Structure formats: C-alpha cells, structure tokens
Amino acid sequence: MPMHCARSSALLLLLAAPLATLANPYERQLANGLRVIVKEDRRAPTVAHMVWYRAGSMDETNGRTGVAHVLEHMMFKGTPTAGPGEFNRRVAAAGGRDNAFTSRDYTAYFQQVPKQKLAEMMQLEADRMRHLTLDDKEFAQEIRVVMEERRLRTDDQPQSLLFEQLNAVAFQVHPYRVPIIGWMNDLENMTASDARHWYDSWYAPNNAYVVVVGDVDHQAVFGLAEQYYGVLQARPLPVRKPQEEPSQVGVRRLTVKAPADLPVVMMAYKVPVIRNVEQDVDPYALEMLAAVLAGHDAARFTRHLVREQRLAVNAVAGYDSTTRGPGIFHLYGSPSAGKTRAELEVGLRAELARVQQDGVAAEELARAKAQLIAGQIYKLDSIFAQAMEIGQLEAVGVPYTMNRRMIEKLQEVTAEQVQAVARKYFRDELLTVAELDPQPLPQTPLARSPFAPRH
C-alpha cells in the first residue's frame, strides 16, 4: 500500500525533508483571511481534513461558561441545506469518521475520509461555518446531552472534579479558571441565543484555518478551498481582553471530598510557556524537566517514588509549553496503602529539591532527547497526529513551520538550564495544592437486588 520510499540511516537527515519536498507542508491564505495548510503524505489513500477556530473556553464570559463546547455540539444540528443529523450521515456515507473537540484555546472539527471525498467534506464544513440553523428545539435537546456529558466526565469522576477545582483556585482572574464543559448552573440557564451570539462572534473565515494531511495534491486542495471556503465573507472579530492573572503571593490549598478509594495529591506550579520560539529558553528546559521526572518507566518519579520508596502507586509530571493562556507544571500521584497524602507531597517536593540542588545527569537528559526524536518519527505513522500537531501549534499562535526549530531548541537544552528552571519556578508562592479526600460509598457492600429473571 505505501507508495514511496524515503529510507535514510541518519535520524536527523530523515527529519529534515528531502530537497524536493522542502516546501511540504504548503500554505495559502484566501482573500477572506482563511489560511489553508496542506501536508502531502501519500502512504495511504486517505486524508484528514480539519477546521480550527481560534475560540475556546478561554474566550467565554461569566454566566455563559461552556458555550464554546455547546456550540461545537450544535454544529452537527443542521443548516438550511443540510438538516439535523445530515452532516454525520453524509460523512458516514462517505466512509468517513468525524468528530470535534473543544479546548480552552480553540474549537476544532475533523473528518478522516478516503481521499476522493475531500471536496464533499469541505463543502459541508464551509456550509456550517456560516449557515448554521441553531434551532431552539434542537438546542433544548442538545443542552440535555451536554449536561449528561458533564455528569459522565466530571461530576462522577473524582479526579476530574479535583482538576476542575484546582484550576478554579490556581487562577482567580484568567479564564483558565473555568472548566471547558462549563459550570452546571450555566448549562442549566444557557439559551439558544447564547449559542447564536457565540457563533456569530467567532465563526468566521478570518478566525479559522484549515489543515489537510494525506494523499492529496496541495494545488488541488487550494483550488477546492477557494471554491468552497472562498465565498465566505470576513467579519470583524470581538476584541480579546488579556485578563492576565495577577501574581500569586503564597501557596493555595484545597480539598475535594468525593466517593473514591484512592487519595490523590495534585500540585500546580505557575510557569511560563513559549511566546517566542527563538528567544525563549525556560519553556524548553521545563519540557525536559518533565521528561526527566516522568517521561518513561525508569524516570525519577516511578523509579524513586513508586519503586524504591513505595510511597506512591503512581506519580506523574505534566507540562504543556504551547498554550494561549498561562502555563502550569503539574505533579500528581496517589499514595500507597499506609502512606498519607502529606507524605506523598513531601516525596514529590523532595524530587524537585533534588533537581534544584544536584541538577540532572547528562545521561538522563540524553535519554529524554532520544525519546523526543523517536517520537517525532513515530508521529509520521499517523496522518491524524500530523494534522493535530500543525493545528495545535497554530492555535496558540506558533507558526507550524517553527516545529522543527522547536525540536532543535529542545535538543539544545543543557543540564544547567534544567536546574535553573527548577530553582526559578518551583517555589511555594507559585504553588496550588489540591487533595482528593476519598469518601466511602454510603453502603458497603452496595445493596444489590437479586438477579431477577425477566420474561
């Protein structure tokens, strides 16, 4: 099935595209402001088509939290030319798969289809970019589905509740304080006109970009994009207020009680993210720190906290250097039986202190970099992953063309820089700690009806 062959024994050579395809991915901006990014990958006769809108939950206002995500649901509820359910039906008939996702930073829609179906997907997406019906009755049904989604994914998930509360405390001003799915009371009071207002504000070609990856010719894709998306008008966008988070001036703590068995400790330090790919240093060093702490099964957290000290049943570090809003470096885990949340917190802090005092070994850093490079190659196995990478960088304002440069910058991180960021940011003034205090279920064992025969 794979058509062409690009073998090379040198990894870095492989990452640098051969001369003939240096321009791949290709990009064009339409007159209405819509940018179209195309990456040709001819391994299989399929294509991923994505439309990204630069509007996520961080663009919402109080009382209307969750509207970005509700609108995402409503985008499948029809236009004058493609009624409710028609979008899904046509994608399915095309042999495709489709879905959408809302994040704090963006809302994106995608279809994976056999390559000959790309034009139809573009026609459907262009149609709903401007002509969504947003019918009151459809809204009334769908808002109930969204409330079920919130119950399923947050209200009945103790760790999700903990994360939601952590964000609400770590951020007091910046809209990262609200959950993407929205507060339940806001969902209960949301109206179709709230969704209409959101749609009219943000769903415009000049606030969107299209990413296409797969077995396509970029010129043909630009032609299709002109045909379907080119007819839409650009519109003025709302002014975005920065809503910068004021400096934190002391540790913040909170507890969540929920039915569960395993306690959880979640620590969140405020750290920077990439704003200037060339000049920034710290975000790259923080990425490497996360890899050294928890990037693999022999990384420090698992090795020390889980395996040697038996303090935790799991321990994780997480950091995303590419976000529109402020950055957070997370440490979290669950204590082993017989250990307390406080003991685990001490253990997590001790790992940070060790980096602050002794730095990291050259070997550990080299290991993190080896994984990074291999991960870049493995990503080439999935056209969906390649499209996601382009889309996510663009969503936070980093041109996708900078990806290679970001990999180089990660490769250049030194052990001294890792130690420096550990000293600079991991201070109590920048810390919020959230603890899950597990509550037993009301009855143990749970009352069960007998298995009653049914006729």
Add this chain to the structure above:
Amino acid sequence: MNTCRLLIFLCLALTAQLTQAGPKIERWQTLAGTRVLFVEDHSLPIIDVEVDFAAGAAHEGAGQEGVAGLTRSLIDLGAGGMDETQIASRLADLGARLSGGVDLDRASLTLRTLSMVDKRGPALDLLQAILSRPTFPVEVLAREKARSVAALKEALTRPDTIASKAFWSAMYAEHPYGRQATPESVSTLQRADVLAFHATHYGAARASLAIVGDLTRSQAEALAEQLTRGLPAGPAIGDLAAPRLPIAGEQRIEHPAAQAHLLIGMPALKRGDPDFFPLAVGNYSLGGGGFVSRLMKEVRDKRGLAYSVHSYFLPLQQLGPFQIGLQTKKAQANDALKVTREVLVAFLEQGPSEVELQAAKQNLIGSFPLRLDSNRKILENVAMIGFYDLPLDYLDRYPENIERVTIAEIRAAFARRVRPAHLVTVVVGGE
C-alpha cells in the same frame, strides 16, 4: 429506481473492492512452532512487533483470578540479568516503546522501534530477554500486587466498573469469562503461581507473532527465530469450553453517582464465525454506527437521555458478548431502559430497512482504507488475524463479505445470537 441504484452501488463496490486489497501478509512458522505474520513496508524507518500468547484472564484457574494480569505486568520488570530500571532505561535510550496488556483471551507485548541497525538490534535483544528469561523478582511482585489491589479497590468504587463486573458475572456465571480479579484474589497470589502461569501459557506453541515495517522477509525470519527460540515449551492445553447461555434477568445495584449505568447483553459470537458479517452490518444500524445509529437517534438525538449510547459484538475465542451500554441522569434510568429495549425489540423483529442496509455497507466498505492507513493499524489487524488463526485473505475479502449481506441474513443472524430469553440487564445507580 431502487434496482438501478443498487446496481450502481454494486458496481462501485466492485471497483472499490478491486482497488482495496489489504496489505500483503506473509505467513510462516518458526522452528519453535510459533505462527508468524509479516507485512513488509519500507515507507518509514519503523518496525512494529506484537507477540500474543493465549494467556489472557480466561486461562486463569479458579482461585487464581488476577494472575494473568500480574504475570504480564511483571514480565518486563526483570529479565536476563537486568532489573526493571535497566530495562526501562535501555528502551528509553533507544527511543523504543514497549506496551501491551491482557484481555480475556490474550496477553500481548508490543514493541515499536526505529529500524536502524543500532536501534533495532538492541531493542529486539531486550524483547528477546523479556520473552525467554523473565525473572519475576519477588520484591517487585509484592509491590505490583499492592498497586494492583489499590487500583482494583479504586475501580470498585466507580459505577462503570461495578456495572461491568456484575454484567460479566451475570452473562458468564462460572465460565472463565465470568471470573474476575478481586482485591482478595490478587492478594493471595504467590510467586509460584506466576511462575506456573508463565511456564504453562507463555510457550512458543501458544504464541503468535506479528511483524510490520521496515525489514525484509529474511530479516523478519531471523527476528522471529530470535524471539521465539527461547520460549518455554509449555504443555498442550485444551480449548476453552463454550459458555452456557444465561437466563434473562435484571440486577439493580445502588450507587450515589449522578448517572445510572445501564448494560444489556448476552454471550453471542466467536471469532471466525460467518455470522460476524451480517451481525457487523446489522449492528451498524442498531448502535454501532457512531452518530447515525438507531440507538443514538432515539436515546440521544430525540430525547437527550445520554451523551453516549452504543451496541457492539465482541467476538472472542469462545462466545463473546453482544452488549448495549449507556449512562443517564439517575432519574431517567427507567425511561432510557424502556427506550433502549423498544429499539432493540423493533430491530430484532424487522432488521434494518433497505436504506439503513445500504448506509451501513457504504460506510463499512467505504471506510475500509481508514482501517489500514498506518503501520500501527495494520499491526493490530494482522496480530488479530494471526492470534485467532483467521484466513490470510480476511482483509482482502472483508469488503465483499460486507457487500454480500442481506436483510434476511441480518434478521436470521440476530435471531440466532441476540435472544430475549437470554439477555441480562444490569443497572447501577438510578432510583
């Protein structure tokens, strides 16, 4: 009109079928007796290897529940003179990724490595050591048991886990598919249990090997020999017995969650059974086809009762389940159950409409290329074909097997496999 459309569709399907052959799969057996399936693909410098053993949870003896998972989790935590840190560090140094797990039938180890000689050589040496010389260190065993017990206790507070465990018990009773690990059963496991399970179930004859990626047939042959020659011999073991079908019934379990979790189903289908195709096509219309199924329309779109609702068949070595599942606000549990049952009963009586049938075929055949558009997906398919010993042209013939299905066959297959007299229902939470 209808005939004309059908003809056009058949022609399209035929063209599609000619251009939609699956990947070229080569097959042989190693000297040790392990089945090997290989797909050569040089488009990326990646090699993917999956080793599957008939060592899933269904192969645990009574009182040994949890030993399959424990054995699999320990196998790469000490081998060939290396401890767990050395193994994980070396893999990370090479950029290699080792994953896998256990289900009811299988225990699997999956290695993804770069294909350059200086990467693949050491990565495959590590996998060989793990397969042939695992050490199961006693102190690691104690720790992993404790972690497993902690995870199980946590899971047993969750409505989805409680529902799933009750559902499998109700469907399979004393059959191995119905047995479940508990904190108590895992706590009693000893190192001798793990050693015995490994010696019995991780043998060459119980293994199948799938290899996809950047190597030649002769390199793949050498690799297969290397990985399998040190496997334990292992005794011959009889096949799993067929489960007895349960008597229809319903169980309610209290839970404080905001949503009730509902499951309906029964043992229904084995791998390799020809009913697979009519059931797959029919289930697409019932509850399998993403956003376009009857269950999705009735439960979610029309009534807003649930975020997700699905139905599927899970074919296994022995009869695997047909299952419908959904979650809904607890006050609505009975409404949702009623609607779901009505949809199922109507479908069993009538089968899909002609329009639904064509839509199902269009999607299942049209999406065929999406099932095979990465090495990772090819590996999953090829490993499944190898483990269950399905015909090598299974993927090539998939589109025509779907295309051939009729409404009458769907109704007949559902009547055989989804029988109200045997459907069990579990509701966790609700009022």
